[in-house]
Each structure stands twice: as structure tokens, then as C-alpha cells.
Amino acid sequence: xxxTISIVLIxxxxxxxxxxxIHGARVSLKTREDYFLAGRGLGSLAIxxxxxxxxxxxxxxIGHAGFSYEVGYGAYGYVIGWSIFITPFTYYLVGYxxxxxxxxxxxxxQPQVFGGIFNSKFVGLLFLILLLYYTVPYLVVSIIGGSLAxxxxxxxxxxxxxxxxxxxxxxxxxxxPAGLRGTVWTDVFQGILFxxxxxxxxxxxxxxxxxxxxxxxxxxxxxxAMLQRELSETIAPINWFSFSFINSIAVIVFxxxxxxxxxxxxxxxLKRVSLYYPLAMAGIFGVSTLLGVWGSVAIxxxxxxxxxxxxxxxxxxxxxxxxxxxxxxxxxxxVKSSIDSQLLSITHLVTDDFLPWFKRIRSDRAVFWxxxxxxxxxxxxxxxxxVRPAAILSIAAFAFSGFSIILPVMIGGLYWPRANKYxxxxxxxxxxxxxxxxxxxxxxxxxxxxxxPVFPSFVLATATLVVVSLLTEPPSQEQQEKTFGIFNRVFKxxxxxxx
Amino acid sequence: xxxxxxFALVCLIVLIMFILHNSFWLWGLDDKVPLLFGFMPFAxxxxxxxxxxxxVAMRLIIALAWPDPPADIFDGEKEEGATRR
Numbered sequence: 001x002x003x004t005i006s007i008v009l010i011x012x013x014x015x016x017x018x019x020x021x022i023h024g025a026r027v028s029l030k031t032r033e034d035y036f037l038a039g040r041g042l043g044s045l046a047i048x049x050x051x052x053x054x055x056x057x058x059x060x061x062i063g064h065a066g067f068s069y070e071v072g073y074g075a076y077g078y079v080i081g082w083s084i085f086i087t088p089f090t091y092y093l094v095g096y097x098x099x100x101x102x103x104x105x106x107x108x109x110q111p112q113v114f115g116g117i118f119n120s121k122f123v124g125l126l127f128l129i130l131l132l133y134y135t136v137p138y139l140v141v142s143i144i145g146g147s148l149a150x151x152x153x154x155x156x157x158x159x160x161x162x163x164x165x166x167x168x169x170x171x172x173x174x175x176x177p178a179g180l181r182g183t184v185w186t187d188v189f190q191g192i193l194f195x196x197x198x199x200x201x202x203x204x205x206x207x208x209x210x211x212x213x214x215x216x217x218x219x220x221x222x223x224x225a226m227l228q229r230e231l232s233e234t235i236a237p238i239n240w241f242s243f244s245f246i247n248s249i250a251v252i253v254f255x256x257x258x259x260x261x262x263x264x265x266x267x268x269x270l271k272r273v274s275l276y277y278p279l280a281m282a283g284i285f286g287v288s289t290l291l292g293v294w295g296s297v298a299i300x301x302x303x304x305x306x307x308x309x310x311x312x313x314x315x316x317x318x319x320x321x322x323x324x325x326x327x328x329x330x331x332x333x334x335v336k337s338s339i340d341s342q343l344l345s346i347t348h349l350v351t352d353d354f355l356p357w358f359k360r361i362r363s364d365r366a367v368f369w370x371x372x373x374x375x376x377x378x379x380x381x382x383x384x385x386x387v388r389p390a391a392i393l394s395i396a397a398f399a400f401s402g403f404s405i406i407l408p409v410m411i412g413g414l415y416w417p418r419a420n421k422y423x424x425x426x427x428x429x430x431x432x433x434x435x436x437x438x439x440x441x442x443x444x445x446x447x448x449x450x451x452x453p454v455f456p457s458f459v460l461a462t463a464t465l466v467v468v469s470l471l472t473e474p475p476s477q478e479q480q481e482k483t484f485g486i487f488n489r490v491f492k493x494x495x496x497x498x499x
Numbered sequence: 500x501x502x503x504x505x506f507a508l509v510c511l512i513v514l515i516m517f518i519l520h521n522s523f524w525l526w527g528l529d530d531k532v533p534l535l536f537g538f539m540p541f542a543x544x545x546x547x548x549x550x551x552x553x554x555v556a557m558r559l560i561i562a563l564a565w566p567d568p569p570a571d572i573f574d575g576e577k578e579e580g581a582t583r584r
Contacts, residue, residue, distance in 0.1 A: 073542040074529075082520045085553035089513060092557075100568060106577030159535055161559050213537035220534075227528045227540040237523045244520065267567045274557050282550035289543065490568045492502045 005325060013329050017174055017336075020185045024178025034367040035179035036348045037108055037263045044272040050260045051091075052280050053187035053337035055251060056194065060146040061288050061334060067127070068292025072226030080233045080285040080328060082250035087281070088274035090252035094407070095261040096270055097414040097487060102262040104486055110258055110410075111353040117413040119479045120421035126428045127406070128353045131255050132346060134403055136381070137343040137396035143167060143385040146335025153312055153328050164385050167332065168378050171340040173337065176235045176371050180263060185321060188262045190333035195280070198287045201315070201323065206320035209298055212242050217296045226293050229386050242452035250403035253410065255349060256341035258367035347373040364459040398439045401454035405431045412469075414487075417480045423469030431461040505563045512556050519549065 027032055042050065070076040098113050107113045110131060115124025143164055148161035158166070174182040209215040225231045264270050288311075295302075295310035299317065302310065315323045328448055353372045355361055361369060384392055395402075409427050412419040437443040438453035446454050528541050535544035 064505040073540050076543055077520070077546045081549060082517070084546070084550050085516045085520070085556060086513075088557055089560065090552070092560060096565065100572070103568075103573045104575065105543075213534075216534060216540070224530065227542060229526045230529065231540050237521075240523070241521055244517070267565070271561050271565060274561070275554060278550050278553040278557065286543075286547070287520065332500075486572060489572060490566060491564070 005322065009325050009329060010332075013332070014170055016189060017170060017186050020189065021174025021177050024174060024182035024185055028178055028181055030364050030367050032352070032363040033106075033108065034181075035367045035370055036344070036352070037259065038179070038181040038184060040103065040263055042184060042260070042263045042267045042269065043265055044269045044276075046188060047260060047264050047269050048273045048276045048280075049188040049191040050184040050341070051257060051277065053191035053194070053259065053333075054256050055254075055281075055338070055340040056191075056284060056334050057338045058149055059143055060284060061198065061330065062145070062149060062308055062311060064285060064288040065292035065295065065311045068289045069296050069302065069310045071232050071294055072228070072296075073289065074229035074232055074235050076285060076289040077229075078240055078243060078413075079247060080281055081245045083251070084278045084282050086209060086244075086248045087251045088277040090249060090407075091261060091270055091274050091277070092348065094252045094410050095258075096267065096280050098258065098271065098410075099262055099264055099267070100486055100490060101483065108259070109349055109352055110253075110255060110264060111349065114144040114410065114413050114424070117483050118419075118421040118424050119475065120424070123421050123424045123428070124353060126425060127347055130402065130406060130428060130432065131253075131349060133408045134395070134399040135255060135342055135346055135382075138399045139339065139346065139381055140384045140392055141396040142335060142339050142342065143381055144388060146331065146339065147385065149312075149331045150328070152309070152325060153331065161386060164382055167335055167339060168382055170332075171336050171343060172374060172378055175340045176374055179367070180259070180344060183344055184260070184263075184338075186340070187325055187337050189400050190337045194330055194333050194337075195284065197326050198284055201326070201330075202287045202290060204319055204323065204374050205294065205314055209294060210283065215294050215297065219293065222297050223300075223411055226296060232448070239452065242455045245404055246400045247456050249407055250400045253403040253406050254345075256338075256345040259345055259348060260341075294336065298488045343374060343377055346377050350377075354389065394440075398435065398453075401435055401439070401452075401457065404454055405435060405457045405461045408458065408465055412462075412465045413483075415492060417484050418469055420469045420472055420475050422472040423465045423467075426468040427461045427465035430464050431457040434460055502564065507562045509560050512560060516553065516556055519552070 031039075033039055038046075063423070064075065064079055065117065067079065071078070098107075101107055101113055101116065105116060107116055109125040111124035114127055115121060146167050147160050147163040151158055151160045154163075174186055178185070206212050206215065219226050229235060252261070261270065264273075290481070291311055291314060292307075295307075295314055299310065299313055302313075312324075312327065315327050347370050350373055351366055355369060406428065409419075409424050413424065434443075435453055435457040438448055438457070525545070526542075530540075532541040532544075534540055535547070539547065
């Protein structure tokens with residue numbers, strides 16, 4: 001009976017996704033802007049759910065719960081605390097100005113926006129290389145994580161290799177025909193599904209464990225260390241401070257997030273998203289934190305990788321088998337909503353910013369090339385996920401830090417007219433090299449002064465941009481006017497009116 | 500109010516939020532403050548409050564320094580992308 005319900009539910013879920021893909025293909029125009037940016041016409045709900053769903057990965061519900069199991073309630077503030085405010089703030093700080101330039105000049109990717117600001121093809125190329133370098137391993141890790149979870153939750157009935165094919169295959173079914181529109185529509189569906197099921201799951205687990213207050217009293221009695229942040233070495237203040245520079249500020253640099261910002265219809269849509277975002281992220285990570293901490297007294301004694309299985313174990317031990325099916329659908333939703341957006345972003349970057357180095361591509365042909373490349377990258381990602389090469393996994397481990405240290409160049413380009421292409425190039429290359437030297441332990445640990453490598457790298461990126469820009473020729477007046485003329489009109493309109 | 504002043508206020512808001520996130524001197528209260536609603540210890544309820552504060556902060560930032568663009572600002576020639584110029 002349960003097996004039948006499982007098959008029906010999963011078939012229903014996949015049918016909705018396929019239906020969205022077919023409908024998306026019907027309404028999409030065959031132009032570059034429509035395929036990769038949904039015609040820059042995304043409304044508030046679409047853009048919010050797209051940003052939310054793309055940013056939620058298997059880590060949110062599986063990994064973070066495992067981390068909370070180990071660390072306690074402090075995991076909540078450590079992982080998501082600063083992000084609750086600073087991530088939507090970066091949508092204003094970087095997103096809005098980039099969106100203005102995108103609408104004015106037709107820019108669609110970071111290489112175009114920042115290549116344009118610094119008037120340098122080389123800056124654009126550096127952005128392209130770095131974004132691909134960090135996004136591809138991140139994509140592969142997402143596929144590995146999702147496939148492992150899929151395989152585990154089905155007790156191996158779906159082997160790892162088949163789980164990968166299913167996850168990638170279904171993502172392609174709606175992404176190939178409908179482009180960004182397809183991924184965004186499925187994000188709305190999957191994001192709502194995910195939010196509802198997560199809240200229901202929390203309530204069901206709480207009920208099974210005797211209620212919210214009863215389980216918390218047990219924690220206070222049996223494992224009071226879970227309440228005290230001071231007792232955990234993992235989230236010691238220096239790590240807590242350093243982590244502020246990894247998770248939260250990297251989000252706007254992810255190409256899949258940046259592109260979605262550029263696809264907003266109006267400024268108002270971005271404002272609304274900045275207001276909804278804190279509540280949604282705090283809510284979903286709150287659920288994950290509580291499940292993890294409750295698990296520490298409900299199923300004690302897990303350590304290392306085992307603690308990452310705490311949510312499936314709670315479901316398995318305390319809830320009916322139907323919840324396992326719901327859990328499976330949620331994991332698929334979470335994993336696919338990030339994989340499809342990463343795949344599309346990689347394809348977009350290569351189609352728009354790499355192929356034109358060799359061949360001029362017309363707008364309608366860009367859609368054709370985009371579809372071909374989606375398939376090619378999906379196949380490559382699948383085989384890398386099967387082999388799981390150590391090099392790819394080690395790059396993925398510090399991909400977030402790599403994204404973060406690109407941010408100073410983005411902020412400099414958008415706020416400091418004196419920032420130039422020499423400063424930008426140096427600030428993209430030098431800190432990235434240093435980050436590798438620190439993470440690969442080629443440089444001794446003490447050289448970071450106890451901080452995580454991302455913090456000194458971030459400071460180096462900022463200092464390098466400033467020093468090299470000041471030591472070299474400033475951008476031409478015309479070049480500055482092209483970017484800052486627009487910003488002055490938008491932001492200093494009142495100043496000019498009163499002056 | 501000039502935009503520079505408004506933007507300085509935005510920076511002040513960001514600084515306050517950063518300090519409130521890195522409020523290590525409050526960690527001593529983790530096992531002293533009573534549970535909120537019977538199940539949220541201080542390390543958790545603090546960030547529930549922080550979330551609503553973030554909402555207010557973003558609302559203030561929008562009011563202070565996030566104007567909508569004038570209607571004609573997007574007129575003019577488009578480029579095909581910086582890497583292709």
C-alpha cells in the first residue's frame with residue numbers, strides 16, 4: 001500500500017514538473033533574453049521563490065540538522081544569523097545597482113556587468129573563469145548530496161547512479177524547453193511544497209516526542225550543553241566572526257542568484273524580496289535547527305557523518321512510512337531547485353560570455369546553443385558525480401569562500417568611480433591564490449592569525465583593489481559617467497532637485 | 500536629506516546589525532534567560548527577535564536609500580554584453 005502511494009505521489013510530483021516545462025516552452029520566446037532571463041519580467045513572488053529555492057540545498061535540511069545535533073541551538077545563529085540580514089541587504093547593495101545597469105545596457109551576467117563597468121574584456125573573462133571554477137564543483141557536490149540522500153531514503157532500492165540520473169534528468173525536462181522561466185516556475189511550486197512540508201514535519205516530530213515543551217525540558221535536563229554557545233569550540237567567537245564572511249555575503253555572487261536579480265521586472269519586486277527573505281530563511285533553518293537539537297536527546301550517541309542522517313532517522317523511528325515519502329519528495333525538491341539553476345547559470349555564462357570569443361552568436365541561435373550546452377554540462381556533471389574526484393570535492397569545500405572574496409570587486413565597481421580594471425584584476429587574482437594556499441595548507445595556519453582563511457582573503461581583496469587602483473591610471477571620465485551617471489540620476493535625484 | 504547622509508545612516512544600520520550578530524558578551528545569558536514559549540532557549544529566541552529586527556532594518560533602508568528609477572532611464576542603446584564589445 002505504502003509503495004503504491006509512494007509511486008503515485010512521486011509520479012504526481014514529476015508530472016507537475018514536466019507540465020510546467022511543457023507550458024513554459026509554449027509561452028517562451030526564442031530569444032536569448034527570454035530564455036536566460038525570462039524576458040526580465042519576473043514578479044515579486046517568482047523572484048522570491050526562485051532566490052529562496054535556489055539557495056536552499058540538501059545542507060539546509062540534512063546537513064544543518066546534523067550540525068545542530070552536534071553543536072546545539074547556537075548552530076542557528078552561526079549558520080544563518082548574519083545571513084538573515086546581510087543577504088537581503090546585498091540584494092540592495094549589489095543587486096539593485098547591477099539590475100539598473102542590466103536594464104539600461106542589456107547586461108545579463110556578472111562578466112558583462114563588471115566587464116562593462118571596468119571597460120575590460122579581461123575583467124569579464126576573470127569573472128567568467130572564477131564563477132565557473134567555483135560553480136561546477138558546487139553543482140557536482142549538490143548532485144552527489146542529493147543522490148546519496150535519495151538512495152539512502154529509499155534504502156538502496158534506487159542505487160546512487162540511478163538517483164543521479166533521475167535528479168539530473170528531471171531537471172533537464174523543464175529546463176531545456178523553458179529556460180529560466182521553467183526553473184522559476186518549478187521553484188515556486190517546489191519552494192511552497194518545501195515550506196509546507198517542513199512546518200508539518202516539525203509539528204509531527206514534536207508531537208511524537210511529547211510536545212515542544214516536553215522535548216525541550218528533556219534537553220535542559222539531559223544535555224544542557226546544547227543551550228550554551230560558550231561550550232562549543234566549533235562556534236567559538238573567532239569562527240563565528242569569520243563565518244560572517246562565508247555563507248551570507250557569498251549568496252549575491254552565485255551566478256544563479258545574480259541572474260535572477262537581473263531578471264526582476266521592477267525595482268519594487270526586489271524591495272519586496274528583501275523583506276520576505278529574512279522570514280523565509282529564518283523559518284526554514286529554524287525548523288532544521290530544532291529537528292537536529294531534538295534529535296540529540298531522542299536518538300543520542302551519533303557522531304561524525306552519522307549525525308547528518310538525523311532527520312531521516314527521526315522520521316524513520318518516530319513517524320509513519322508516509323512521512324518518508326514526503327521526506328523523499330522534499331529532498332528531491334530541494335536538490336533539484338538548486339541543481340537546475342546552477343546548470344542553467346553555467347550554460348548561460350558559457351553561451352553568453354565564452355562562445356562569443358570564437359563566434360558571433362545570434363539571439364535565436366543562443367537558445368539553440370544553450371539547450372545543447374545544458375545537455376553537455378549535465379552529462380559531464382553526472383560522470384564527475386559518479387567518479388567523485390578528490391580535487392573537485394576539495395574545491396567545493398571552499399567554493400563559498402571563493403565566491404565571497406569576489407564581492408569587494410563587485411562593490412568597488414558599483415560604488416567607487418576611482419576603481420579601475422588594474423585594481424579589479426589584481427583583486428580577483430591575488431586573494432584567490434592566497435585562499436588556495438591557505439586552504440590547501442601550503443601556507444602555515446598561523447598566517448591567518450586564527451581566522452578562517454576567508455577573512456584575511458576578503459581584507460586582501462579590498463586592500464588590493466584600493467591600492468592598485470590608486471597607483472594606476474583612473475578610468476576615463478566617459479567610462480565613469482556611463483556607470484555613475486545612471487546611479488547619480490537614480491540615487492541623487494532629490495539632491496539635484498534641492499540643490 | 501542628502502543621499503550621502505542617508506547612505507551613511509544605512510551603513511550605521513548595517514554596523515549595528517553586525518554588532519548585534521557578534522554579541523558575544525550576551526552568550527553568558529544562554530542558560531539564564533527563561534525559555535520563550537516553553538521551547539526556545541536564548542541562543543534560539545535571540546535570532547527569532549533578530550529576524551524581525553532585520554525586517555525593520557531592511558524596511559528602513561528601503562525608505563532611506565532605495566529610490567525607484569525614473570521612467571526614461573532605461574532608454575538608449577543596448578550592448579550585446581561587455582565581453583563581446
